[in-house]
Amino acid sequence: xxxxxxxxxxxxxxxxxxxxxxxxxxxxxxxxxxxxxxxxxxxxxxxxxxxxxxxxxxxxxxxxxxxxxxxxxxxxxxxxxxxxxxxxxxxxxxxxxxxxxxxxxxxxxxxxxxxxxxxxxxxxxxxxxxxxxxxxxxxxxxxxxxxxxxxxxxxxxxxxxxxxxxxxxxxxxxxxxxxxxxxxxxxxxxxxxxxxxxxxxxxxxxxxxxxxxxxxxxxxxxxxxxxxxxxxxxxxxxxxxxxxxxxxxxxxxxxxxxxxxxxxxxxx
Amino acid sequence: xxxxxxxxxxxxxxxxxxxxxxxxxxxxxxxxxxxxxxxxxxxxxxxxxxxxxxxxxxxxxxxxxxxxxxxxxxxxxxxxxxxxxxxxxxxxxxxxxxxxxxxxxxxxxxxxxxxxxxxxxxxxxxxxxxxxxxxxxxxxxxxxxxxxxxxxxxxxxxxxxxxxxxxxxxxxxxxxxxxxxxxxxxxxxxxxxxxxxxxxxxxxxxxxxx
Amino acid sequence: xxxxxxxxxxxxxxxxxxxxxxxxxxxxxxxxxxxxxxxxxxxxxxxxxxxxxxxxxxxxxxxxxxxxxxxxxxxxxxxxxxxxxxxxxxxxxxxxxxxxxxxxxxxxxxxxxxxxxxxxxxxxxxxxxxxxxxxxxxxxxxxxxxxxxxxxxxxxxxxxxxxxxxxxxxxxxxxxxxxxxxxxxxxxxxxxxxxxxxxxxxxxxxxxxx
Numbered sequence: 221x222x223x224x225x226x227x228x229x230x231x232x233x234x235x236x237x238x239x240x241x242x243x244x245x246x247x248x249x250x251x252x253x254x255x256x257x258x259x260x261x262x263x264x265x266x267x268x269x270x271x272x273x274x275x276x277x278x279x280x281x282x283x284x285x286x287x288x289x290x291x292x293x294x295x296x297x298x299x300x301x302x303x304x305x306x307x308x309x310x311x312x313x314x315x316x317x318x319x320x321x322x323x324x325x326x327x328x329x330x331x332x333x334x335x336x337x338x339x340x341x342x343x344x345x346x347x348x349x350x351x352x353x354x355x356x357x358x359x360x361x362x363x364x365x366x367x368x369x370x371x372x373x374x375x376x377x378x379x380x381x382x383x384x385x386x387x388x389x390x391x392x393x394x395x396x397x398x399x400x401x402x403x404x405x406x407x408x409x410x411x412x413x414x415x416x417x418x419x420x421x422x423x424x425x426x427x428x429x430x431x432x433x434x435x436x437x438x439x440x441x442x443x444x445x446x447x448x449x450x451x452x453x454x455x456x457x458x459x460x461x462x463x464x465x466x467x468x469x470x471x472x473x474x475x476x477x478x479x480x481x482x483x484x485x486x487x488x
Numbered sequence: 489x490x491x492x493x494x495x496x497x498x499x500x501x502x503x504x505x506x507x508x509x510x511x512x513x514x515x516x517x518x519x520x521x522x523x524x525x526x527x528x529x530x531x532x533x534x535x536x537x538x539x540x541x542x543x544x545x546x547x548x549x550x551x552x553x554x555x556x557x558x559x560x561x562x563x564x565x566x567x568x569x570x571x572x573x574x575x576x577x578x579x580x581x582x583x584x585x586x587x588x589x590x591x592x593x594x595x596x597x598x599x600x601x602x603x604x605x606x607x608x609x610x611x612x613x614x615x616x617x618x619x620x621x622x623x624x625x626x627x628x629x630x631x632x633x634x635x636x637x638x639x640x641x642x643x644x645x646x647x648x649x650x651x652x653x654x655x656x657x658x659x660x661x662x663x664x665x666x667x668x669x670x671x672x673x674x675x676x677x678x679x680x681x682x683x684x685x686x687x688x689x690x691x692x693x694x695x696x697x698x
Numbered sequence: 699x700x701x702x703x704x705x706x707x708x709x710x711x712x713x714x715x716x717x718x719x720x721x722x723x724x725x726x727x728x729x730x731x732x733x734x735x736x737x738x739x740x741x742x743x744x745x746x747x748x749x750x751x752x753x754x755x756x757x758x759x760x761x762x763x764x765x766x767x768x769x770x771x772x773x774x775x776x777x778x779x780x781x782x783x784x785x786x787x788x789x790x791x792x793x794x795x796x797x798x799x800x801x802x803x804x805x806x807x808x809x810x811x812x813x814x815x816x817x818x819x820x821x822x823x824x825x826x827x828x829x830x831x832x833x834x835x836x837x838x839x840x841x842x843x844x845x846x847x848x849x850x851x852x853x854x855x856x857x858x859x860x861x862x863x864x865x866x867x868x869x870x871x872x873x874x875x876x877x878x879x880x881x882x883x884x885x886x887x888x889x890x891x892x893x894x895x896x897x898x899x900x901x902x903x904x905x906x907x908x
Contacts, residue, residue, distance in 0.1 A: 266789050267815030284871060312815050348870075352812055355867050359800055360792035362865040366856045367770055371784040373857050374768040374776055376503035376755050377716025378545050379557035381566055388574040389618060392582065394646045398655060400579060401586030407604055425651035428592045428637030432624040469628045470593070470635070487628040492772055496754035500772040503755055505779055506716060517775040544706035545713060562702055562710035565727040569715055 262302050268316035269353040283350050288327050292320040426461035439483035494524055495532040502556045510553035581611045588621050593635035595627055704734055705742040712766045720763035761853030791821050803834050803845035
């Protein structure tokens with residue numbers, strides 16, 4: 221499947237640098253390297269551990285069995301090169317150089333025979349760090365090879381049907397409503413003489429109900445307003461509501477003659 | 489896997505871009521040596537259209553080419569993907585609603601009189617759209633202003649059987665006192681009264697002309 | 699048209715958003731009274747997967763849910779839709795990301811310790827802006843440095859369902875042990891770098907204090 225597409229990603233795994241379009245997979249063995257190439261080459265290192273790893277791998281050495289003296293010599297010559305080229309040299313490179321020199325000197329010291337088992341190999345810490353770094357260097361390469369959205373993975377999407385945004389209605393609790401109302405009342409007492417008194421809400425409710433049943437164009441029979449099943453209390457409430465509506469001139473009351481049916485209609 | 493079919497490549501490309509592609513752009517997915525004829529592309533598109541006849545998507549030709557789109561019939565479900573979180577109602581709206589509930593039937597002028605400030609048309613519209621409030625008649629005075637009352641939906645929403653279930657004004661005052669005491673004793677329990685956590689940080693959007 | 703099938707609704711929704719949707723979000727496309735069971739949604743997803751087996755697209759489960767995506771066999775053709783090559787990431791960024799992914803929660807100092815160089819703020823910013831990495835807490839040591847971890851988006855982006863899906867890390871070898879082995883074996887028999895697939899190494903929250 222790779223046939224059709226230019227491969228963008230094997231790059232950093234094998235090649236060290238691309239100079240004028242040419243990939244470099246190994247440092248030329250002879251001493252003379254064109255300065256531009258060298259610069260690009262040196263810049264590809266991700267730090268002292270990366271450079272060390274490169275030096276070890278180049279000679280097919282095992283991390284666990286590094287010839288410290290030789291590696292130190294090579295490392296220092298690279299660091300010198302970087303300095304000569306005035307590459308921005310992270311301080312970490314120099315710290316590593318010092319560490320290598322120290323390991324080298326400790327390796328040169330004769331180790332007391334009986335302490336052989338207990339005293340760790342002076343390279344141990346370096347090896348640990350190199351291994352640890354190599355793990356993540358490899359992990360980074362593996363990560364880079366994972367299929368990735370927009371490079372290898374294309375989420376499928378289709379034109380959505382007319383994108384109507386559904387607006388949800390806010391929630392309100394009764395407590396909020398009541399607290400809003402008590403605020404109004406407090407303000408009303410402060411700013412106006414409007415007296416809000418206790419009222420039978422059932423009458424208010426029945427007023428609303430009655431009014432909405434009444435039509436402005438057509439008369440309704442008075443007795444139809446009283447639901448029998450509500451009993452006496454219902455009749456009283458409705459009657460009070462009608463009286464209140466009449467008082468507020470919201471309804472019109474018509475009776476053709478005494479004892480004739482009473483009709484109501486909303487005031488037009 | 490065998491070489492993917494022209495139909496599969498076209499489907500993949502249309503769904504990957506998510507916008508219309510012309511027949512020429514579809515042909516250009518292939519290197520020159522393998523470029524399919526226009527007729528072949530059209531045939532593959534027709535096949536796709538046929539494949540989609542019982543699916544949630546369809547192939548549609550628009551001005552700039554062909555695109556795959558989600559069927560309109562699915563809009564009631566799909567639209568819910570873009571639901572907006574509800575904003576909170578303003579204090580002004582709640583006060584207006586409370587006045588209508590307690591003082592119905594009531595005109596806008598009367599509400600304004602009680603609140604001491606004008607009531608925005610926005611608020612009245614919102615309350616009516618929510619079907620909590622409706623015009624139940626007109627007062628027989630000059631201008632014949634609308635009178636508002638609450639609806640059955642309002643009672644249902646607040647879980648009331650009838651308006652009598654609303655606390656009386658005296659009870660309200662007692663509630664206030666109880667709340668104040670609660671404020672002193674258990675400050676952390678009071679915010680819970682302010683609605684659920686989902687709406688806590690959403691700013692009110694009602695414009696309140698106060 | 700009859701009421702669309704659950705499968706068609708799910709397909710329509712997944713294609714309309716173009717990003718992963720969880721089973722819960724899919725269920726929420728329906729009003730409460732019609733909400734399908736999780737099992738029904740799973741069954742519909744399985745049907746879709748089956749329907750797609752010969753198509754240019756596939757159903758894939760990633761960290762934040764299910765998404766429909768173009769099969770990667772089609773990428774040679776589909777990627778020709780875009781002139782620009784997708785951006786590549788620097789080794790420094792990938793190494794930093796790898797350390798965070800495998801060693802999370804991890805502080806910047808710990809990352810620097812492993813890499814042997816300082817980590818630029820630019821890289822940390824890029825990783826956080828892409829929402830691949832976020833601060834998941836602070837280590838309880840002087841300075842309270844931030845600890846970083848990867849996000850669901852990171853997994854989605856790399857087509858992974860969870861951290862266990864990451865390729866396993868190569869194993870650390872013990873210096874002393876290997877020295878003993880070296881004495882016994884020929885050097886070339888010692889595996890130079892362990893192959894990754896065959897290893898049953900625990901990849902994710904590996905925490906060996908070597």
